[in-house]
Amino acid sequence: MCPxxxxxxxxxxSRFTDEILGRQDFFGEAPYNFTTNFCEHFIINCPDENKIRLKAYEIWQQMGYPNGKSVEHWLQAEKELIDLKV
Structure with missing residues (x-):
């Protein structure tokens, strides 16, 4: 976890925004390097691509299998999964 x-x-x-569950290790200070503008411990909050794919498929099924809406379903799935983490 990161302060x-x-x-x-x-x-x-994810190291900053994830829910703290039980005992976890924390960095003493943020590991972000302002000189290089980089953090070697950064874990993006975006959901796994396979989870997005499955959620988009569920949305496509729920919408009645429409053609030409794959990008909309993908973006909706990604947003729903991100919102679940918040």
Whole structure:
């Protein structure tokens, strides 16, 4: 887990935004390097591509199997999965 502090990417990092469950290790300070603008411990909040694919498929089924809506279903699935984490 990361304390965030002055980190500019903390809202998109799972190490900062994930729920704290029980005993977990924390960085003493944010590992973000302002000189290189990089964090080697950054884990993006985006859901796994396979989870998005399955959710998009569910949405496609629920919508009645329409043609030409795959991008909309993908984006909706991604948003729904991200919203579940928040």
């Amino acid at each position: 965030g502090q002055n980190c500019p990417i903390k809202q998109n990092c």
